[in-house]
Amino acid sequence: MADAQQFTTAVQQGYTFKGEWFRLGTAMLDQQVLKGTDVLLPLKTMNRHGLIAGATGTGKTKTLQVIAEGLSDASVPVVLMDIKGDLSGIAAAGASNAKIEERLQLMGGEFKPTAFPVELMTLSDDKKGVRLRATVSEFGPILLSKILALNDTQQGIVAMIFKFCDDNKMPLLDLKDFIKVIQYISDEGKATIEKDYGKISTSSTGTILRKVVELQQQGADAFFGEPSFEVDDLMRIGDDGRGMISILRVMELQDRPKLFSTFMLSLLAELYATLPEEGDMDKPKLVLFIDEAHLVFQEANEALLQQIETVIKLIRSKGVGIFFCTQNPQDVPASVLSQLGLKVQHALRAFTAADRKVIKQAAENYPETEYYDVDELLTQLGIGEAFVTLLNEKGIPTPLVHTMLMPPRSRMDVLSDAEVDELTGKSKLVRKYAETIDHESAHEIITAKLEEAAAKTKAAEEAEEQAKEEAKEEKKRPAKKEESFFDNPTVKQVGRTAATIITRSLLGALGLGGRTTKRKKTGWF
Structure with missing residues (x-):
């Protein structure tokens, strides 16, 4: 058996901090809980990112829930990616039972059922909550x-x-x-x-x-559009001074990993572009938990992985911490894994030679310890137990500790439909982002230009067609008889007048001559 007193001293020295902290659990040695060896999480290093790993059913989600509760109590806003749909219960107070009482009796402490301030969010129209969009x-x-x-x-x-x-x-x-x-x-x-x-x-x-x-x-299509979500709405403090826990309900994204990657990368990029440089802070401004993190990485190409790695490295200085929750540490690329300060490793299962190889690799990710056979113990951890190591306030890794974890104080189950309706009905953000806005944009502008050009083309074609029709009609008309000078009515009238005058003159002359002759004949003779 290892030296319990020496182990207790090592834990107490390694997990003593000057700044704010909250309790994650109590250390165990040789399968026994050692009171007085509390494993604490310092708020100062929570922006150094983290990993919660372990096989299905080992308690990863409940560990995530406990950490989120501690951050909220410390007035740190939290964003949770709810892939399985089992995190909404944080909005309701939990209930004690025999297992919880037994656990707290071993660890020390009391169970205080607590509901936390929660905002439900969604990427689609068929889920209730605040609609998230980006342009x-x-x-x-x-x-x-x-x-x-x-x-x-x-x-x-x-x-x-x-x-x-x-x-x-x-x-x-x-x-x-x-x-x-x-x-x-x-x-x-x-x-x-x-x-x-x-x-x-x-x-x-x-x-x-x-x-x-x-x-x-x-x-x-449901994600891109307006109104665009403002990241400041993720960093709100509740009326009671606790940090708001924003739960993004993305249960349908298991079948759409590319959309999930798109959203995550856009959120990280927006946070990095929007938030000012903060340096080392006493506590983070925001902490994100990405459940089922393998969905982010399994469909990501090399360029996308590089972008995620870059953001993970740089966003710490903005006061933002990111925690990945997945079944196997190997789900997270080594370049990202090396950036994670807090590691909570639940049990792994060894059914094949490949599984044993993965367990050995996982054990090598943790600090060496003389108190545990990590390879062997990784397969024997009980539900709600995990290996824990983190960075202290000086950036030095703390001793690796087999830890019995605290139970969540909020409900370890989902909200009912009626409770969801009540929660979203009270939300100001739901009303703020409910209506889709379709401002005039590239689609409408280009469509209008094309329609205008088409109308002009059609008008020109119609004019040309009309001209052709008129030309055809002109050809169909009979040719007019060509009029001579003497056919002109005016000329004809002038001619008739002149002829009358001439005739009258001739007749007058003839009449005068006849009367003279007669006069001579009767008058002279």
Whole structure:
């Protein structure tokens, strides 16, 4: 048997902190709980990120719940990704039972049922809660290209699309805007675009379009749009001074991992871009817990993994901590795993040679200890027990401790439909983000331009057709007889008048001559 007194001293020295802390559990040695060896979590290092790992049914979710409760009590806002749908019970007070009483008797302490301030959130319209959305413009060309897994040429086209839309004041709000621009630069606007921005390959635009359609098939249309969610609404403090626990209900995203990755990366990027540099703080400004974290990484391409790694490294200085909850530490890339300060390792199961190899690798991730055979004990941990190590206030890893964990004070079950309705009915954020806004954007602007151009083309075609019809009608008319000078009515009238005058003159002359002759005949003779 290991030296219990020496072990107790090591734990007490390793888990004593100057700043604020809360209790996670009590140390165990040789399967016995040692009172007076409390395992504490210092708030000062909670922005150094963490990992909660273990096989199914070992108590990972309840550990997550206990940590979230401690942070809320310390006025630290929390965001929980609820993949399995079993975290909403934090909003209701728990109930004691025989197992809880037995556990607390061993560890010391009392059970105080407590409900915590909770805001339910969702990415889809079919779930109750605050609707989370983001615009395509907020993603930017680089992040959007990485999510779509585009090559360098295709990334250049996406960057050109964003530049074209910025230059022409055409907002990219949702995916239909982005699709409309792709279609426009591939067809009607290709000549104009190539003149100002360079040549565009239709095969590349076709590939980009197919990638966007793939994202749409995972429900991305519900995520992209307005009103865009403000990250400040994640960092609220309740009326009683406790940190608000925002629970994102994403149970349907198990079948849509790309959308889950898209949301997570956009949230991290927005937090990093929005929050100011804080340096070392006494406690974090916000802590995110990503349950079933393998869903973030299993569909991620190399570029996306690099982006996640970069954000994880840099966001700590913004006062944000990120905790991954998964079944196996190997689910998290080594580059990310190395950035995690707090590690809570629940039991692992060894049914195959591959499982034993994974357990050995997992044991190597923890500080060496003379008190435990980590490889062997990892398969023997009971429910609600885990190996724990973290960074102290000086950034030094604490001793690895087999820990019996505290039970959650909130409900270890889901809320009923009536309780969900009551909770969302009181929420101001639900009303704030309930209505979808569809401002004039790239889709409407380009559609209007195309309709205007089509109307002008149609008018020109109709005018041309009308001219052709008139020409045809003109040809069908009979030719008019050509009039001579003497056929003119005026000329004819003048002619008739002149003839009358001449006739009258001749007749007058003849009449005068006849009377003279007669007069001579009767008068002279």
